[in-house]
Amino acid sequence: MTQTPPPQVWPTLRARDARGLIAFLVEAFGFEETVVYGEGDRVDHAQLDWPLGGGVMLGSDRERGADNPWWLPPGTFGAYVVTDEPDALFARATAAGAEPLYPPRDTDYGAREFAVRDPEGNLWSFGTYRGEARKTR
Template sequence: MNTPQNPREPLVWPTLQATDAPALIDFLVGTVGFLRTAVYEDGDRVAHAQLDWPEGGGVMLGSHDPDAPPQKWCQKPGTFGCYVVTDRVDELYARLVDAGVKIFREIEDQPYGSREFALTDPEGNHWSFGTYRGEPRP
């Protein structure tokens, strides 16, 4: 996948936590195509990881701590959903289907102009990939 010539610095970072963060990182990097930008470990746990999407933006994730106090940022694994923009949706879809990834919404053109599909990662999170870049700002 090509990186845009002048990508905008992402200012919104979706975040998620995983029961097995190293395995989720391996899936998102090795199978889906995210870039492993930073992974900070604390023993056998991932304290923080940044995975960049080659076409711009990215996500942050870490190991879930079921015993975390309420004031600590903690999200239940498998409850995350994210939309990822790609200009190569058909190529990505074909590659992921060939890899045996669980697709729960097949690729199709949408009435709002996007072509997209959705998958479930090994933790149960939903990822939608498509061409829709959002509406222009007024």
């Protein structure tokens, strides 16, 4: 018997305009804004949930330094996200301003997927591949 546990890995990214990126990810891809902490333009922490499970966490870019040892440059993130409707999502994403890297296509492992770049430069691939089920121990 095999089963796939719920996602407990949270990809993270930084943004020059975190509030703008949050709005884009909600409009273009359909992420759900769960929580945003911070004042004014600054975002200290945001959680965006994906309707099929999992999500991403993000915040405003801060300078690299002793108080920020885990620094991520904006625009260096990449993720694969499962969707049941890649063709419709590609149309939605590009209509909202995502830069197409490649349109929906079928893979040799049975998935349908596409890839785009968001306004911060991050790479997003969306497709039907859900991964292989883990073997129970």
